[in-house]
Amino acid sequence: MPLGDSALLVRFGTSLDDEANQATLTLAARLDAEPIFGVLEVVPSLVSVLLRYDPLQISPGHLAGEIALRLGQGNEAREPHVHDIAVVFDGVDLAEVAAALGLSENDFIAQHNAAPLRVLTTGFAPGFVYCGLHSEALVLPRRTQVRPSVPVGSVLFAAGQTAITATEVPTGWNVIGSTSFRNFVPQNDPPTRLQAGDLVRFVVAR
Structure with a gap:
């Protein structure tokens, strides 16, 4: 969902549960491993990930597509410390x-x-x-x-x-x-x- 003209919010739930939090952490890790050109900041919270981007470098539609590609990958996760x-x-x-x-x-x-x-x-x-x-x-x-x-x-x-x-x-x-x-x-x-x-x-x- 858009937040103004330079941010998108990917929300996995409306309340805290384990599945939504795991999905949030997985997406944040993928965005860290595979940065999207034009994205200035990635901010995960309990059940959502905020992406702040430069609208002169990437359109909301293109950004949504890049996010969807990362969401469609497997569920591998880093070994936790x-x-x-x-x-x-x-x-x-x-x-x-x-x-x-x-x-x-x-x-x-x-x-x-x-x-x-x-x-x-x-x-x-x-x-x-x-x-x-x-x-x-x-x-x-x-x-x-x-x-x-x-x-x-x-x-x-x-x-x-x-x-x-x-x-x-x-x-x-x-x-x-x-x-x-x-x-x-x-x-x-x-x-x-x-x-x-x-x-x-x-x-x-x-």
Whole structure:
């Protein structure tokens, strides 16, 4: 679908699910491996990919055709990098989250860490990373009130996902812990360590 006169949005769903996110990551990877002349920027999100282009170099119809060619290819994917991230589960909302799910704190932590989570996308703030998807048994909504700020390294939980902050940010997510892992180091190249499609194994910090 067109967005103004110099961008196209390829949307794989209207709500977050695993299939739509996988399709998003696959297309973004293909566009990275096979760039389209005239495309200035490719921005994947949870279930869509935004392409910003120069209308003097490529027409919307031609661009749509190039995208369709890449969508018609096989479903091969890169081997994901796996990251172990140690978490201190001491967040101010941990007890409330566990109680809302009908679990003890220890049982919640065990279920939260039971399987690796995929990096669904990054964004919102520098280095902010969304990981998912948890099973239906671990789905809770965001909080009704937004905290003005949470510290760097906060581990957040809501909407079937776990997020990690890399800067101080406001949030309506539940704060379940903290980590010394830093996903945003401005002087590094690239400045972020986690990429969409990577796998994250959350472990209890010793």
